[in-house]
Amino acid sequence: xxxxxxxxxxxxxxxxxxxxxxxxxxxxxxxxxxxxxxxxxxxxxxxxxxxxxxxxxxxxxxxxxxxxxxxxxxxxxxxxxxxxxxxxxxxxxxxxxxxxxxxxxxxxxxxxxxxxxxxxxxxxxxxxxxxxxxxxxxxxxxxxxxxxxxxxxxxxxxxxxxxxxxxxxxxxxxxxxxxxxxxxxxxxxxxxxxxxxxxxxxxxxxxxxxxxxxxxxxxxxxxxxxxxxxxxxxxxxxxxxxxxxxxxxxxxxxxxxxxxxxxxxxxxxxxxxxxxxxxxxxxxxxxxxxxxxxxxxxxxxxxxxxxxxxxxxxxxxxxxxxxxxxxxxxxxxxxx
Amino acid sequence: xxxxxxxxxxxxxxxxxxxxxxxxxxxxxxxxxxxxxxxxxxxxxxxxxxxxxxxxxxxxxxxxxxxxxxxxxxxxxxxxxxxxxxxxxxxxxxxxxxxxxxxxxxxxxxxxxxxxxxxxxxxxxxxxxxxxxxxxxxxxxxxxxxxxxxxxxxxxxxxxxxxxxxxxxxxxxxxxxxxxxxxxxxxxxxxxxxxxxxxxxxxxxxxxxxxxxxxxxxxxxxxxxxxxxxxxxxxxxxxxxxxxxxxxxxxxxxxxxxxxxxxxxxxxxxxxxxxxxxxxxxxxxxxx
Amino acid sequence: xxxxxxxxxxxxxxxxxxxxxxxxxxxxxxxxxxxxxxxxxxxxxxxxxxxxxxxxxxxxxxxxxxxxxxxxxxxxxxxxxxxxxxxxxxxxxxxxxxxxxxxxxxxxxxxxxxxxxxxxxxxxxxxxxxxxxxxxxxxxxxxxxxxxxxxxxxxxxxxxxxxxxxxxxxxxxxxxxxxxxxxxxxxxxxxxxxxxxxxxxxxxxxxxxxxxxxxxxxxxxxxxxxxxxxxxxxxxxxxxxxxxxxxxxxxxxxxxxxxxxxxxxxxxxxxxxxxxxxxxxxxxxxxxxxxxxxxxxxxxxxxxxxxxxxxxxxxxxxxx
Numbered sequence: 001x002x003x004x005x006x007x008x009x010x011x012x013x014x015x016x017x018x019x020x021x022x023x024x025x026x027x028x029x030x031x032x033x034x035x036x037x038x039x040x041x042x043x044x045x046x047x048x049x050x051x052x053x054x055x056x057x058x059x060x061x062x063x064x065x066x067x068x069x070x071x072x073x074x075x076x077x078x079x080x081x082x083x084x085x086x087x088x089x090x091x092x093x094x095x096x097x098x099x100x101x102x103x104x105x106x107x108x109x110x111x112x113x114x115x116x117x118x119x120x121x122x123x124x125x126x127x128x129x130x131x132x133x134x135x136x137x138x139x140x141x142x143x144x145x146x147x148x149x150x151x152x153x154x155x156x157x158x159x160x161x162x163x164x165x166x167x168x169x170x171x172x173x174x175x176x177x178x179x180x181x182x183x184x185x186x187x188x189x190x191x192x193x194x195x196x197x198x199x200x201x202x203x204x205x206x207x208x209x210x211x212x213x214x215x216x217x218x219x220x221x222x223x224x225x226x227x228x229x230x231x232x233x234x235x236x237x238x239x240x241x242x243x244x245x246x247x248x249x250x251x252x253x254x255x256x257x258x259x260x261x262x263x264x265x266x267x268x269x270x271x272x273x274x275x276x277x278x279x280x281x282x283x284x285x286x287x288x289x290x291x292x293x294x295x296x297x298x299x300x301x302x303x304x305x306x307x308x309x310x311x312x313x314x315x316x317x318x319x320x321x322x323x324x325x326x327x328x329x330x331x332x333x334x335x336x
Numbered sequence: 337x338x339x340x341x342x343x344x345x346x347x348x349x350x351x352x353x354x355x356x357x358x359x360x361x362x363x364x365x366x367x368x369x370x371x372x373x374x375x376x377x378x379x380x381x382x383x384x385x386x387x388x389x390x391x392x393x394x395x396x397x398x399x400x401x402x403x404x405x406x407x408x409x410x411x412x413x414x415x416x417x418x419x420x421x422x423x424x425x426x427x428x429x430x431x432x433x434x435x436x437x438x439x440x441x442x443x444x445x446x447x448x449x450x451x452x453x454x455x456x457x458x459x460x461x462x463x464x465x466x467x468x469x470x471x472x473x474x475x476x477x478x479x480x481x482x483x484x485x486x487x488x489x490x491x492x493x494x495x496x497x498x499x500x501x502x503x504x505x506x507x508x509x510x511x512x513x514x515x516x517x518x519x520x521x522x523x524x525x526x527x528x529x530x531x532x533x534x535x536x537x538x539x540x541x542x543x544x545x546x547x548x549x550x551x552x553x554x555x556x557x558x559x560x561x562x563x564x565x566x567x568x569x570x571x572x573x574x575x576x577x578x579x580x581x582x583x584x585x586x587x588x589x590x591x592x593x594x595x596x597x598x599x600x601x602x603x604x605x606x607x608x609x610x611x612x613x614x615x616x617x618x619x620x621x622x623x624x
Numbered sequence: 625x626x627x628x629x630x631x632x633x634x635x636x637x638x639x640x641x642x643x644x645x646x647x648x649x650x651x652x653x654x655x656x657x658x659x660x661x662x663x664x665x666x667x668x669x670x671x672x673x674x675x676x677x678x679x680x681x682x683x684x685x686x687x688x689x690x691x692x693x694x695x696x697x698x699x700x701x702x703x704x705x706x707x708x709x710x711x712x713x714x715x716x717x718x719x720x721x722x723x724x725x726x727x728x729x730x731x732x733x734x735x736x737x738x739x740x741x742x743x744x745x746x747x748x749x750x751x752x753x754x755x756x757x758x759x760x761x762x763x764x765x766x767x768x769x770x771x772x773x774x775x776x777x778x779x780x781x782x783x784x785x786x787x788x789x790x791x792x793x794x795x796x797x798x799x800x801x802x803x804x805x806x807x808x809x810x811x812x813x814x815x816x817x818x819x820x821x822x823x824x825x826x827x828x829x830x831x832x833x834x835x836x837x838x839x840x841x842x843x844x845x846x847x848x849x850x851x852x853x854x855x856x857x858x859x860x861x862x863x864x865x866x867x868x869x870x871x872x873x874x875x876x877x878x879x880x881x882x883x884x885x886x887x888x889x890x891x892x893x894x895x896x897x898x899x900x901x902x903x904x905x906x907x908x909x910x911x912x913x914x915x916x917x918x919x920x921x922x923x924x925x926x927x928x929x930x931x932x933x934x935x936x937x938x939x940x941x942x943x944x
Contacts (some may be wrong), residue, residue, distance in 0.1 A: 042558045069517075072521055074517065074520060074521055099524070101523040102519070102523070105521060105522065106517075106518065106521040108515075108517065108518050110514060111513070113513060113514040113515065114514040114515050114518050114521070115515050115518075116532075116533050116536075116537065117515075117537065118536040118537055119532075126521040127519065127522060127524070127532075128523065131522060131523050131524055131525075131528065132523065172516070176511045177518070180522075181522070188358060284373075310476065
């Protein structure tokens with residue numbers, strides 16, 4: 001799989017996408033007219049190309065899951081657009097939305113919470129087919145069996161309830177349900193983060209196989225940079241609602257530019273006791289998205305912060321082929 | 337530890353499983369079932385009619401002929417209790433049934449859609465809830481008259497806001513579950529989300545509430561009849577029997593004891609069932 | 625002598641009318657000034673060991689046999705009253721979800737004072753001073769004001785620092801940390817692990833039993849490691865030896881399934897099948913149905929943990 005994107009039109013793009021959540025304030029505050037908002041996603045622009053995997057990496061509060069939901073129109077944006085094959089999904093008509101829903105699916109994080117505990121496995125997988133009235137009853141049942149086999153389960157699991165399955169098996173059921181309508185793009189929100197390593201490996205392999213066989217496009221949302229390396233062509237790193245760096249996977253891993261990306265790398269505990277980490281690097285906690293720092297959101301924790309960082313919002317700019325970063329260190333006009 | 341939940345295939349296995357899962361639910365269920373069967377079939381096996389008076393044996397203590405004694409008119413108390421249960425259970429089942437259907441629908445809509453609809457549904461419910469049940473019933477019977485259906489409706493009106501509130505709370509929790517979002521992403525309609533995904537997962541606390549409210553309905557019916565607003569003589573009703581027996585407490589204590597215990601037994605049955613359901617439906621409350 | 629010495633520990637859970645063994649004949653030692661990692665996948669019994677050592681098992685679980693020696697005291701047979709005094713003073717525990725370890729109704733300061741006063745009999749002023757000192761040591765900014773805050777006002781990372789402050793308030797000899805950083809972001813995880821290492825081990829000379837599923841965490845902070853599979857320790861030893869020369873097929877498979885091996889895209893190795901449930905653990909070596917090197921004998925014979933080199937023990941017939 002190559003990460004060359006030149007001359008290709010993106011399958012899905014976000015353009016200046018923002019989502020602000022109004023805060024539940026008390027009656028008094030709302031009478032006074034104080035309406036605080038959380039800027040979960042702030043003017044995010046990115047492109048996803050057909051057949052590729054874009055990983056969105058960030059810690060809690062980075063807005064990565066909100067971004068995933070915006071891309072699927074599960075939330076309405078405060079500003080900006082999401083273009084699917086050039087068409088804005090938020091201004092689609094009913095029939096177009098229905099068609100879009102078939103082509104863009106989601107795999108959710110926690111396999112324990114993402115399956116309806118009172119439905120059987122075959123009902124869960126068949127539901128999308130029922131909703132869209134696909135085929136006859138027998139055809140649907142056949143499709144369910146095929147899908148189960150496709151994700152490495154078998155007929156014995158058909159009549160099981162989710163509670164009777166292991167975490168890995170449940171995630172497979174979730175994947176089968178997402179595949180039922182033969183989508184073109186799948187947003188996977190932390191699909192392996194609650195699984196054990198050996199099961200995580202099985203699931204990642206399954207996702208790779210499916211991509212290869214079905215030509216799927218993935219947006220892979222995760223907090224785990226080590227998973228990203230395996231599955232993605234490109235990586236976008238988010239911090240407090242903004243994309244701070246975006247690059248092809250190899251480039252990001254070999255030369256991370258943004259100090260936050262570097263901190264994130266240095267904090268991953270490598271499974272190698274002979275290469276112990278430098279403990280001093282990450283300092284402080286991510287600030288609350290309620291009250292983000294001025295200028296560059298990362299500056300209070302940044303080991304390379306300059307005085308300008310506290311008041312200048314860095315712009316996102318290219319620092320190499322396909323490699324963009326939002327940091328004053330790389331901004332010749334503003335940095336000096 | 338997560339226990340596997342294998343569904344048993346035959347009724348005997350279901351019963352056995354219920355017994356093991358929750359003795360309290362099993363016992364409560366058994367009491368209710370026995371009462372239902374006995375009262376529904378009482379006319380087939382009882383040698384007496386509830387209104388038949390035996391002038392030879394008024395205020396008879398329990399004997400072979402009258403197992404639980406007779407009242408001041410010589411009517412068989414056991415027979416009257418069993419017929420009295422018919423009204424009690426009819427009021428309980430009727431009011432809870434009606435309250436469930438209306439309350440659950442309203443609570444589901446309010447919790448699912450939220451916002452304006454939520455206020456539109458729930459504010460009147462709050463007002464209704466603030467009304468004391470007895471006063472409401474007194475007013476209703478005053479307007480419409482004394483009749484079992486009136487009693488059922490009166491209690492149901494009190495129950496609707498309770499069910500609506502429990503269902504709304506439970507819906508608010510389930511609506512945020514990941515699987516609901518998943519179904520939404522697969523294109524499920526509002527109706528499908530509500531009926532298929534939210535209702536089955538949000539209903540358990542309501543059912544627990546229903547079972548406890550059944551017991552309270554029996555008490556309410558007895559209380560209303562006791563103060564003369566419910567069932568009218570000579571129809572048998574537990575509350576009425578209790579009221580009639582008061583004057584004979586010295587000579588014939590069974591006249592109050594038997595209907596009193598009968599009320600307690602039914603209420604106990606429903607409460608046991610409620611507690612048991614709570615254990616069964618809420619795995620966190622018991623060790624697995 | 626070891627700080628903590630666990631011998632032939634078996635713990636079982638009640639399921640219906642049966643008792644099922646979650647931990648089988650586990651033995652290990654924790655030395656002064658070391659972090660021992662107990663690593664394994666979910667359901668392997670690693671947390672059960674922690675709760676058995678602390679005697680904090682749920683009421684549907686019990687220690688069936690074995691001893692837990694803290695110095696010359698056997699915690700497994702100790703009177704509950706005496707044990708309660710030891711908990712928090714000589715042996716403490718922190719949990720995966722710090723929010724559940726803190727009482728939402730009391731200020732953080734109150735909870736720290738309470739521990740100090742209960743176990744050390746400190747005067748209120750002295751307790752306050754010590755509490756402040758602890759919070760500062762744990763890198764909590766504006767410690768003075770934070771003492772008066774309630775748990776809900778803290779982030780996950782901050783709550784875990786407070787839980788750690790309470791756990792180490794009386795300078796215990798042993799800390800049991802059950803997945804202490806699993807719920808935290810990587811940058812915060814690194815901070816907490818560093819604190820545990822510095823405050824308890826390097827400065828306090830205590831021993832830490834670190835329970836985790838994360839092999840990266842083990843490699844970064846542990847001195848020794850015990851790998852668990854289906855209720856048993858299958859391999860244990862010095863962390864460098866285990867990571868550079870894993871002997872048990874399960875340890876090998878586990879290390880190979882990690883995505884961060886430095887290779888770019890490609891298939892990850894994985895272990896076929898899945899971890900057996902408590903009720904269907906196989907006879908013989910419990911890993912044999914999934915083991916690529918299983919022999920006929922593995923089906924019948926459960927191999928004991930055996931010393932194979934100065935720094936490594938393994939339970940596998942391949943090394944007989």
